[in-house]
Amino acid sequence: MSSQFYDVVHRRRDVRGQFTGAPVPEDVLMRVLSAAHAAPSVGLSQPWDFVVVRDPGLRGAFHDHVRHERDTFAATLDGEAAQRFARIKIDGVRESTLSVVVTYDPDRGAPAVLGRHSIADTGLYSVCLAIQNLWLAATAEQLGVGWVSFYREPFVRDLLELPARVRPVAWLCLGPVTHLEEVPDLERHNWSRRRPLGAAVHHDRWGSGEPRDRGR
Amino acid sequence: MSSQFYDVVHRRRDVRGQFTGAPVPEDVLMRVLSAAHAAPSVGLSQPWDFVVVRDPGLRGAFHDHVRHERDTFAATLDGEAAQRFARIKIDGVRESTLSVVVTYDPDRGAPAVLGRHSIADTGLYSVCLAIQNLWLAATAEQLGVGWVSFYREPFVRDLLELPARVRPVAWLCLGPVTHLEEVPDLERHNWSRRRPLGAAVHHDRWGSGEPRDRGR
Numbered sequence: 001m002s003s004q005f006y007d008v009v010h011r012r013r014d015v016r017g018q019f020t021g022a023p024v025p026e027d028v029l030m031r032v033l034s035a036a037h038a039a040p041s042v043g044l045s046q047p048w049d050f051v052v053v054r055d056p057g058l059r060g061a062f063h064d065h066v067r068h069e070r071d072t073f074a075a076t077l078d079g080e081a082a083q084r085f086a087r088i089k090i091d092g093v094r095e096s097t098l099s100v101v102v103t104y105d106p107d108r109g110a111p112a113v114l115g116r117h118s119i120a121d122t123g124l125y126s127v128c129l130a131i132q133n134l135w136l137a138a139t140a141e142q143l144g145v146g147w148v149s150f151y152r153e154p155f156v157r158d159l160l161e162l163p164a165r166v167r168p169v170a171w172l173c174l175g176p177v178t179h180l181e182e183v184p185d186l187e188r189h190n191w192s193r194r195r196p197l198g199a200a201v202h203h204d205r206w207g208s209g210e211p212r213d214r215g216r
Numbered sequence: 217m218s219s220q221f222y223d224v225v226h227r228r229r230d231v232r233g234q235f236t237g238a239p240v241p242e243d244v245l246m247r248v249l250s251a252a253h254a255a256p257s258v259g260l261s262q263p264w265d266f267v268v269v270r271d272p273g274l275r276g277a278f279h280d281h282v283r284h285e286r287d288t289f290a291a292t293l294d295g296e297a298a299q300r301f302a303r304i305k306i307d308g309v310r311e312s313t314l315s316v317v318v319t320y321d322p323d324r325g326a327p328a329v330l331g332r333h334s335i336a337d338t339g340l341y342s343v344c345l346a347i348q349n350l351w352l353a354a355t356a357e358q359l360g361v362g363w364v365s366f367y368r369e370p371f372v373r374d375l376l377e378l379p380a381r382v383r384p385v386a387w388l389c390l391g392p393v394t395h396l397e398e399v400p401d402l403e404r405h406n407w408s409r410r411r412p413l414g415a416a417v418h419h420d421r422w423g424s425g426e427p428r429d430r431g432r
Contacts, residue, residue: 002356004220009251009349030413035222037413039348040230042365044402046411051418058420073333081328090331109408112297114304115365117289121340122365125385128344129351132255133225136352140218149258149331149338161421169341186260192325195262197246197253202267204274205377 008140011180015144016089018177019096028141029098032174035137036102041126042116045109048127048169050134051160053099061159062151062171063093069150088189091148097175101160102131104167127169134172144177224356227396231360232305234393235312244357245314248390251353252318257342258332261325264343264385266350267376269315277375278367278387279309285366304405307364313391317376318347320383343385350388360393 033050041047053059070090077085093099104127116122135145148171156168186192249266257263269275286306293301309315320343332338347363354361364387372384402408 002220002224002353004218005224005352005356006247006251008218008221009353010254012254012256014256031222033417034413035225037416038226038228040228040351040363042363044400044408044410046416049416049418049422051420051422053420055420069334073328073330076333077328085330088330112289112293114289114301114402114407115306117292117366118285118368119365124337124340125344125347128341129348131341132345132348133352135256135345136221136349137218137225140221147256147258149335150333152334163422166422184260186330191330192260194260197250200253200262200265201249202265204267204269204271206265206267206379206382 008136012136012139013144013180013184015146015173015177015180016092016185018144018179018181019092019173020176020178021095021097022176024097024143024175028143032134032137032141032143036130036134039126039130039133041129042122043109043114045113045123045126047105047108047123048130049103049105049166051101051103053101053160058159059093059099062156063091065152065155066091066093066148066150069152073150084189084191088185088191090150092146092173093148096146096173100134100172100174101156101168102127102134102170102172103162104169105165107165124169131170131172138174142176143174144180146173147171148173224352228352228355229360229396229400231362231389231393231396232308232401234360234395234397235308235389236392236394237311237313238392240313240359240391244359248350248353248357248359252346252350255342255346255349257345258338259325259330261329261332261339261342263321263324263339264346265319265321265382267317267319269317269376274375275309275315278372279307281371282307282309282364282366285368289366300405300407304401304407306366308362308389309364312362312389316350316388316390317372317384318343318350318386318388319378320385321381323381340385347386347388354390358392359390360396362389363387364389
């Protein structure tokens, strides 16, 4: 009975090259943002905000910045990796219909955020849970999402006039797509491979084979 | 056509008090972990691991630690807040069927993790996306999940014998429940309230009303 749910989870891709630029109806966008807003959060602080960016000037300025950061990363790669990287499209900022920038406000619910006293990052974690809800909801709506992370946070803070305390967590490109690829781009381009689930599952303790002092 | 998906998103709760302790079939657990493992990740690094903790001794030791951290937080509250907090159950570690500890390994895919050069935290963000997939999948399977964050990371690292570089990101209680509440615990207990979506949505820029220099 949960097949439709799992279909969404496994169909979801990180989209770069398949955006069509077709319109996103307002009611669809609101359903997607409502899903994000329904995420769990530490102390019920809901520390996220969603900046819907449609303005071509803002998206163009961000895209120029991303290209610069792409060059910065490319310069760290050696010959063969550099060649593989050159073939990889890293963003769909211009081709997608719109962007949603998801931010973190540490003052939301402060000072006594229940559950955040011992781990400061739990507020950021909550924002990411909202992002995944957004991503899956967009997939359920037959839209594509691409998370662009080739940027410097202060640039985005200035561009979108975020308050100094507010941290941009994700720049998401969103919109209709021609299709979703079955295999992630980075695997198709031989940049990296997915590992089997079994390698990621441990029982009770991390297990053997790790260089750790076991003398206790 | 996406109603089943949205039903899962909006039914999901952060569970403390409704765990029954009934068994979780292995195939169900594997579907839930497969959903987590299908999350997007920066540079396709998949930097997460899942430690399935069933051992009562380990869970008991963790629970003792959580109680201590609960007292630490309670001591920071003034009279009225302390009284409200005293009524809130903060974990279901003992009552739930099992725990899943989700961790972050910064060495996965390193050194050249595509998309992580400019924002170091993107690896942690990926782990949180996996956590939300896990949470929703468990909800689709009629299971409850509760994220416990009243702990110190070094304690969990020692308890589960994690390598020094690996960071515990979430301790999740998981298992069958009597029901899922319609209203979050913290709202029912008058600790905090959810805010309307409209307050979280901005267009193109953060907008007015914020104390920020607009002189440009």
